[in-house]
Amino acid sequence: MSLSIAMTQPTQRARIGLVLFALALLLAPWIAGQAGGNAWVRMLDFALLYIMLALGLNIVVGYAGLLDLGFIAFYAVGAYLAALLSSPHLLTQFPALAAALPHGLHTSIWIIVPLAGLMAAGFGMLLGAPTLRLRGDYLAIVTLGFGEIIRIFMRNLDRPLNITNGPKGISSVDPIQLFGVNLARTQDILGFRVPSVYLYYYLFAVLALLIMFACVRLQDSRIGRAWLAIREDEDAAQAMGLNTRRLKLLAFAIGASFGGVGGALFASFQGFVSPESFSLNESVAVLAMVVLGGMGHIPGVILGCVLLAALPEVLRATMGSVQQWLFGQVLVDPEIIRQLFYGLALILVMLYRPAGVWPASREAAR
Amino acid sequence: MSALLQIEGVSKRFGGVNALSEVNLTIQAGQVYGLIGPNGAGKTTFFNVMTGLYRADAGRFALAGTPYEPSSVHKVAQAGIARTFQNIRLFNAMTVLENVMVGRHVRTRNGVWAALVRHRRARVEEAETRRIAQHWLDYVGIGELAERRADTLSYGHQRRLEIARALATEPKLLALDEPAAGMNAAEKLQLRDLLEKIRNDGRTLLLIEHDVKLVMGLCDRITVLDHGQVIAEGAPHDVRSNPAVIEAYLGGGVHG
């Protein structure tokens, strides 16, 4: 059954699946909170951010088949933009600005998020324009280089003008305020005390759903087919009249914009940004999520995200105590185990299940 | 009557080798035109030059009276030349129907906004695309295979799919690179019937082929290339008995 038919006439099974998914999404934080307290809910929040990122990368890698190893750069752009526009940093650097804005620089999230998306898309096109005609492996390295360049600049643009505050990063970033409600504070809703991590969860969940919706719509459209054609055989696609250059640029820009949006949310959520959050390891982590889940297949990508984002927390909880029990102390840092899993996941998936752990039905139907 | 495809003076060198020297080709609308020649004659090179895959060192190209610069493959396709590949290049992960729907890309408009919002015009265009794609599948005779994955088809059916996909672009000229390659006699007959049907419906076809019998039986006119040069041009029976052609295929010094 091809995806396009599934989308135009959702079957009974698909409908049930959607309802279950919605239910799971709604209840997840409460279940997680019971199991592990606020820390686990926070982990879900990060998982949602990763989902937004991974869906963005999925468009680039999964749909259009372009291996972008510097994807995290767009996340960084969004994050730093948010940080600069809603923290005291610029005001402390430029007294003229401080004088002009006596109440401080507190740009609304309604402006920051779209702006971050646009700016990231702009960077995406800037990077893509000269490089998208490169072959797959070269493109991978070039994008990797670009990601690193961005990180180096973020880390060093504290001289001559202190824009990014160098390795120290920018802190005191405003939390998100929605309709007057400050998401960083526990709020009273209908008599319940709802902690901040729960509030952020629902916000991120809504945005993630929007992005998912956009991805599904794109996938099953003329543009989505065009991307898939390019991924399958670029020469044949060109021979059918597809302007592959422009289509690739489009995929890049849209994917980048999702990354930028995620970055802006991340900055506001975490309250500070530093260059070390945006290293190659993060790009690879997001790539691992896309690859593991099944390139191009949205439910698979989400599964990949949840698995790989939840992993460090689960490991921390289990490995920590297992090692404690076995050896009397924690020998191996769970972070290291996480990286081990990433590496193994990438290799094993490529060798044995290149269509991902949960591939699209069209892929599996051989 | 101006020709559908008029190509003059095409030359191409690869390093020290003259792959093509001053090749001319003129195709009238509604014709089936054949391009043959021994191995290495430059047929595929010419094909690739004509469709924008290679850049010629010299040459003038015109389609339906309008000059075109074969500088980019997709522009050539947009102008109206659709091609198939010798080694069949389908979009393997897509279904048969979706492959042909990609063929419709160049004649449709739905963009990102249409994809996200699915307004009325977008839905209409999408339904039309699906319908026309199915039409072409039926036309080449594999209509019932629409939902199969493209790479699960038999070789002969894959070839038909490729042709259907090319036809979906509504080309002025359908250019086929060795469509009968790898086919057995029965499949070749079916292919010939299909190509005749396409011609009878008013399309213009250009064929590179090794199977001389197929070409002689199908084509209205033929150009013969050898070592990058045109050594004969004309109707099949003229070309067949042309001594230069015989010599090119059989080698010099053989008589009879």
Added chain:
Amino acid sequence: MDIFIQQLLNGLVLGSLYALIALGYTMVYGILRIINFAHGDVLMIGALIGLCAIHLLQSAFPSLPNVVVLIVATLIAMAACALLAGIIERVAYRRLRNAPRLAPLISGLGVSLLLQTVAMLVWTRNPQLFPQLLPLDPIEVTSGDITHAPAITNMTAIITVVIAMLVMGGLLLLVERTRLGRSMRAVAENPQVASLMGINPNAVIVLTFAIGGALAALAGIMMASNYGSAHFYMGFLPGIKAFTAAVLGGIGNLKGAMLGGVLLGLIEALGTGYMGELTDGVFGSNYQDVFAFMVLIAVLVLRPSGLLGERLAVRA
């Protein structure tokens, strides 16, 4: 002027290292048309194994002269990495020879992560002190004056360059004059035909990886000797830069890799040095890595075939 000489010297050392590493990339690319992402991390493992070997030798044979310790340790590391590289090919790449392009790339990424993880487990995340067994006393190349410090180098640096040149020369001889080298070139051109000629393509491919691995280990130890430390992430940047060098010189082309390596080292050293001078240290060595990336992007966009390479595609 002294900046020039100093940076020239620095650039030569850097360049020799890049050239050695670049050879590994270019050879693998020439034969398999893939970028071996794990190559930089093989360098890292080589340096760390060398470190262990040095410690072992020094404690087992305390009277051994430093030079001998270094040589033996280097040989051990080279052998180990040759083996490692061969294993990597067998496990992570062989099955993917006919897979779409992205697959070996992603698999290589996975191997890279794995190697780093193993390094973290065995040697921890902290930089390890690397014994500098060759003399580090400054040797003046130009005499200074009141305003300028003299340009200096040291034995370690000189030996680095000399060894690198010798090894590269040896490799060229191997590839161009010996039967083995001919086999390698044949498999790079056309594996099927090569096998018809009685050459075992798999064996040649493994050997290619092995040679690359050994060279990387050599470069890793020399790098660690020059800078005095080794750590789990030390292979990443040199790896990328060496790849840039390989592309700069023309990927698949051995002489190109050597030329590209030396050139990149010079560009990096001179560029950083002068930029530091011009901007009074504001844009200096902290932007060093950006140079390599800029060169990479520039080369790939403007002249992807590199300086000595052939055109990769016959495109219009």
